[in-house]
Amino acid sequence: MLTKKDIIQLLQAFTKVFATKKDLENFATKKEMKKQHNEVVQKLEFVQSDIKSMKSDIKTVQSDVKNVQETLNNLTEMTGDILSWTDDIHKEIVMEKLPQRVHRIEKHLGFPVLAD
Known part of the structure; x- marks a missing residue:
């Protein structure tokens, strides 16, 4: 037969091995865990939809x-050698003819000749 001391030791051993109601007060119930799980799943679905919209935006920008x-x-092909053509015009008009005209105007008006 078990003595009172043996019973107390068994109860103490039992509470060490198995959780009591008081021990479980701070743990979430199955219902609470399911609710948290559903919230996480919902947030993940929002993230997935955001990623899909971002991918769509990226495809639009790439297009x-x-x-x-x-x-x-197409513009480069159409214009062809326009840059060399404008360089020739710049060289002929601005670098050669313009200084000659300025020099003639200065002579005609009697201004002192500016340094070239």
Whole structure:
């Protein structure tokens, strides 16, 4: 037969091995855990939808960049050697003829000749 001391020791051992109601007060119940799980799943779904919209935006921007690049390429092909043509005009008009005209105007008006 168990003595009172044995019973107390068994109860103490039992409470060490198994959780009591008081021990479980701070732990979430199954219902609370399910609610938290559902909240996390809902947040993940929002994140996934945001990622999908971002991917769509990125595709749109990439398409716009390709269109701009194509337009730039077409413009470059259309203009051809326009830069060398404008360089020739600049060299002929600004660098050669303009100083000659300024010199003639200065002579005509009687201004002192500016240094070239």
